[in-house]
Amino acid sequence: MKLQEFTSSAHNFEECMKCTVCAAYCPVVQVNPRYPGPKQAGPDGERLRLKDPIFFDEALKYCLNCKRCEVACPSGVNVADIIQEARMKYGKSKPRLRDRILASTDVMGPLAVPFAPVVNFATGLGVTKAVLHATMGIDRHRTFPKYSSRTFEAWFRRNALKEQRKYDNRVAFFHGCYVNYNYPALGKDFVKIMNAIGYGVELLDKEQCCGVAMISNGMYDGAVKHARNNVSALSKAVDKGLKILTTSSTCTFTMRDEYPSLLKVDNSAVRDSILLATRFIYEQVESGAVKLAFKDGYKARIAYHTPCHMEKLGWGVFSKAILARIPGVEFTALDSNCCGISGTYGFKKENYGVSQAIGKPLFDHIASVNPDFVACDCETCKWQIEMSTGYKVLNPISVLAEALDLEKTARINGF
Amino acid sequence: MKFNTIIIGGGLSGLTAAIQLQLSGESTAVISAGQSALHFSSGTFGILNSGAVLPEGHPYSKIGPKLQDYIARIKPFFAKAGVSLHGNDSRNMLRLTPTGTFQECRYAMEEVELFDAGNPDIGNKVLIVNVQGFFDFNTAFIAQGLEKAGATCRIESVSLPEFGRVRESPSEMRSVNLARILEGGGTLDEFIASVKALIKDEDTVILPEIFGLRDSSPALKVKESLGVRCIFVGTMPPSVPGIRCQMQLRRYYESLGGIFLMGDEAVGVNIADSTVKAVSTKNLGAHWLMADNFILSTGSFFSKGLASSPEGVTEPLFGVDTSYDKNRPEWYRRDFFESQPYMEFGVATDGGFHAIKDGIPLTNLYAAGSILAGRGPLTLGCGAGVAILTAFAVADSITGGKA
Ligand SMILES: Cc1cc2nc3c(=O)[nH]c(=O)nc-3n(C[C@H](O)[C@H](O)[C@H](O)COP(=O)(O)OP(=O)(O)OC[C@H]3O[C@@H](n4cnc5c(N)ncnc54)[C@H](O)[C@@H]3O)c2cc1C
Numbered sequence: 001m002k003l004q005e006f007t008s009s010a011h012n013f014e015e016c017m018k019c020t021v022c023a024a025y026c027p028v029v030q031v032n033p034r035y036p037g038p039k040q041a042g043p044d045g046e047r048l049r050l051k052d053p054i055f056f057d058e059a060l061k062y063c064l065n066c067k068r069c070e071v072a073c074p075s076g077v078n079v080a081d082i083i084q085e086a087r088m089k090y091g092k093s094k095p096r097l098r099d100r101i102l103a104s105t106d107v108m109g110p111l112a113v114p115f116a117p118v119v120n121f122a123t124g125l126g127v128t129k130a131v132l133h134a135t136m137g138i139d140r141h142r143t144f145p146k147y148s149s150r151t152f153e154a155w156f157r158r159n160a161l162k163e164q165r166k167y168d169n170r171v172a173f174f175h176g177c178y179v180n181y182n183y184p185a186l187g188k189d190f191v192k193i194m195n196a197i198g199y200g201v202e203l204l205d206k207e208q209c210c211g212v213a214m215i216s217n218g219m220y221d222g223a224v225k226h227a228r229n230n231v232s233a234l235s236k237a238v239d240k241g242l243k244i245l246t247t248s249s250t251c252t253f254t255m256r257d258e259y260p261s262l263l264k265v266d267n268s269a270v271r272d273s274i275l276l277a278t279r280f281i282y283e284q285v286e287s288g289a290v291k292l293a294f295k296d297g298y299k300a301r302i303a304y305h306t307p308c309h310m311e312k313l314g315w316g317v318f319s320k321a322i323l324a325r326i327p328g329v330e331f332t333a334l335d336s337n338c339c340g341i342s343g344t345y346g347f348k349k350e351n352y353g354v355s356q357a358i359g360k361p362l363f364d365h366i367a368s369v370n371p372d373f374v375a376c377d378c379e380t381c382k383w384q385i386e387m388s389t390g391y392k393v394l395n396p397i398s399v400l401a402e403a404l405d406l407e408k409t410a411r412i413n414g415f
Numbered sequence: 416m417k418f419n420t421i422i423i424g425g426g427l428s429g430l431t432a433a434i435q436l437q438l439s440g441e442s443t444a445v446i447s448a449g450q451s452a453l454h455f456s457s458g459t460f461g462i463l464n465s466g467a468v469l470p471e472g473h474p475y476s477k478i479g480p481k482l483q484d485y486i487a488r489i490k491p492f493f494a495k496a497g498v499s500l501h502g503n504d505s506r507n508m509l510r511l512t513p514t515g516t517f518q519e520c521r522y523a524m525e526e527v528e529l530f531d532a533g534n535p536d537i538g539n540k541v542l543i544v545n546v547q548g549f550f551d552f553n554t555a556f557i558a559q560g561l562e563k564a565g566a567t568c569r570i571e572s573v574s575l576p577e578f579g580r581v582r583e584s585p586s587e588m589r590s591v592n593l594a595r596i597l598e599g600g601g602t603l604d605e606f607i608a609s610v611k612a613l614i615k616d617e618d619t620v621i622l623p624e625i626f627g628l629r630d631s632s633p634a635l636k637v638k639e640s641l642g643v644r645c646i647f648v649g650t651m652p653p654s655v656p657g658i659r660c661q662m663q664l665r666r667y668y669e670s671l672g673g674i675f676l677m678g679d680e681a682v683g684v685n686i687a688d689s690t691v692k693a694v695s696t697k698n699l700g701a702h703w704l705m706a707d708n709f710i711l712s713t714g715s716f717f718s719k720g721l722a723s724s725p726e727g728v729t730e731p732l733f734g735v736d737t738s739y740d741k742n743r744p745e746w747y748r749r750d751f752f753e754s755q756p757y758m759e760f761g762v763a764t765d766g767g768f769h770a771i772k773d774g775i776p777l778t779n780l781y782a783a784g785s786i787l788a789g790r791g792p793l794t795l796g797c798g799a800g801v802a803i804l805t806a807f808a809v810a811d812s813i814t815g816g817k818a
């Protein structure tokens with residue numbers, strides 16, 4: 001009995017019973033024959049790699065780290081973690097300049113924001129795209145996320161900070177790179193809602209990119225640095241008794257689960273305090289602590305897409321419940337499918353075709369539902385779905401901000 | 416979150432119960448740690464082998480006189496979920512196994528051929544066609560078996576350019592990936608044409624079960640188009656008809672408003688006064704899930720619903736009472752093909768399928784499916800039957816018969 005505990009290895013790899021169920025749910029296997037598949041790349045390959053690292057196969061780079069294999073595995077094997085760790089340990093290919101640029105979301109952000117109109121104009125130009133395609137390997141079909149001309153943090157400090165002092169109840173907000181550099185409107189929606197339900201918002205003391213893009217681009221040292229920085233920033237908030245709310249399922253998943261399991265950064269002091277805003281709001285409403293008042297006559301047909309990392313996190317149930325319960329909403333949960341972008345993966349020239357093929361069942365499903373818009377908690381899924389289907393994609397927090405009667409909500413909560 | 420009933424384990428049994436409850440107007444959630452035993456299913460459901468004598472304490476004996484009525488409900492129930500079954504409510508038929516032998520079952524997915532028990536008519540001349548390079552389908556085994564039964568067999572294989580793509584990665588030449596290529600359209604037509612071109616004077620064609628992951632239409636199309644009788648035979652796992660059945664049940668359940676927590680695992684329980692109050696899960700952490708009733712359908716050893724150690728057989732989640740032989744050497748028989756006693760071990764229940772903890776039945780925890788003690792899935796052929804029929808029984812007792 002005890003012996004079994006001592007002979008266990010990392011990520012449960014010896015629990016694998018070779019059933020190949022993981023491969024049946026891997027989105028890459030379905031479209032890319034060069035990828036050996038989760039079973040072969042994960043537990044089977046690990047057996048060989050433990051004998052001799054020469055068995056490491058560079059084709060492991062095709063793994064999206066979407067974790068769908070883990071969600072499906074009947075034996076609780078952490079297949080994707082085995083694969084990512086093998087890449088970290090044995091991978092020889094170094095990240096290219098292009099990978100570094102795509103991964104460094106919070107280095108590029110500050111550079112681009114002051115020149116947002118120019119950058120947006122340039123990256124929207126066919127000629128820029130062609131140059132990037134040829135010189136950098138960034139696929140020319142991609143639409144670049146627009147940069148905002150003012151960061152969320154700058155807006156917050158100037159326009160919202162003072163207001164927040166009014167509230168006795170507080171939460172901390174990990175906004176992430178996307179809200180800060182590309183889409184401050186989502187952050188503003190978040191602040192509006194939190195204020196309406198009686199919570200003041202604080203920013204963290206120097207948050208950095210969660211590091212997900214660095215992990216997938218092989219920049220592990222950088223990712224570990226970010227993880228350490230963030231855990232310390234989060235700890236300060238937790239020490240003050242604050243919950244840390246987020247609006248991105250991927251940042252949330254990375255900070256909760258990838259920090260300890262892949263980057264070996266201990267987050268036990270903060271892990272349970274990191275919550276998606278939709279979960280927090282759901283729980284407040286369920287416990288009766290908070291009431292929501294909706295606008296009369298709000299109407300929307302919403303199709304909800306569960307991002308891969310949300311699937312793994314298992315919290316889609318909160319976002320879905322919040323959206324489905326908005327009066328006037330006709331709600332469809334889309335079949336669980338990967339959209340194909342997987343962060344920066346789909347931006348790379350060599351992955352473009354695979355990326356679009358992976359997403360096709362999802363795009364087809366969206367077209368058949370023909371909603372007013374798609375809702376989803378992940379920013380990269382948003383780019384991919386908007387580019388590939390033409391449907392607008394909104395974060396559930398933005399949907400809620402639009403559907404709520406904010407003044408009335410504030411009133412019934414005593415503010 | 417709070418529900419009327421929470422079902423732990425989303426395989427055949429858990430989903431059947433959940434659908435029944437959802438249909439009767441309850442709000443339910445299913446927690447499912449990983450994919451279920453349906454992924455290894457033969458595409459046929461066994462209820463009970465003919466001539467089998469039910470051992471004392473078999474789950475069927477707790478269902479009592481309603482058993483026949485429940486059996487008659489199976490086909491209509493699955494039809495609602497979009498799974499079309501065929502077979503006879505009152506007698507067993509035979510299916511052709513991957514080793515070329517026949518095995519009893521009661522129902523089969525619509526494309527799976529069923530044979531009359533006494534005298535299975537396999538035809539005189541049989542063409543067995545595989546996809547070139549697909550090793551999860553053993554044509555020689557099938558031929559051997561059928562030749563013993565008096566048929567003449569010829570083995571051929573089909574190679575299409577589209578298969579070349581999968582073949583690039585030998586480890587991924589699998590049933591599911593082939594099924595994706597053969598989902599419809601041009602490739603399916605090409606495949607059908609290639610098989611037709613191979614038929615000489617054969618009256619029967621045997622193909623691997625690699626058709627129809629989303630629905631059975633590709634399989635039916637193949638059957639209709641070949642011009643001779645077409646028999647699909649199971650491949651090595653994963654099972655295409657099994658995955659299809661799992662997905663169809665789940666999709667139907669969710670369309671009824673059910674909440675399916677895929678990839679989450681129940682890890683904590685709160686019991687007071689012999690009543691389960693709430694369960695916690697790995698993903699939801701401090702957010703406990705509450706319900707009036709709970710169903711434990713976490714499967715057998717294979718799905719980790721039961722655990723074994725040198726000390727005995729336990730149910731890991733609730734720690735409810737189990738029934739097993741205390742004399743460990745009696746757990747196995749040396750002959751692999753003999754009936755293995757450990758397969759009958761499982762969770763003990765009272766007459767109403769309430770799980771029992773320290774000798775006292777829990778008021779609102781029901782056990783259903785292959786976690787139950789007293790089954791004999793291999794020797795009695797009661798695998799799917801126990802999963803479905805005990806789910807019906809439990810759903811009925813929760814709703815007072817409304818389901
Ligand atoms: C390999 C195999 C092949 C079979 N083939 C056939 C066949 O062809 N025909 C036939 O009639 N019968 C077959 N059977 C018999 C089979 O047991 C039943 O048919 C049936 O599928 C069992 O369903 P179930 O719902 O009881 O259990 P399962 O299908 O095992 O489902 C249990 C589920 O519970 C989940 N779970 C476990 N613990 C937890 C937890 N703590 N929290 C949340 N979820 C949890 C598991 O991940 C799993 O998804 C087969 C069995 C096996 C093992």
Ligand code: SF4
Pocket residue numbers: 015016017018019020021022023038039042043072073074075076077079
């Ligand atoms: S699903 Fe799990 S047990 Fe099955 S082959 Fe994959 S890793 Fe192994």
Ligand code: SF4
Pocket residue numbers: 025026027028029037038062063064065066067068069070079080083
């Ligand atoms: S993480 Fe995703 S892409 Fe990688 S092996 Fe698992 S399922 Fe496939």
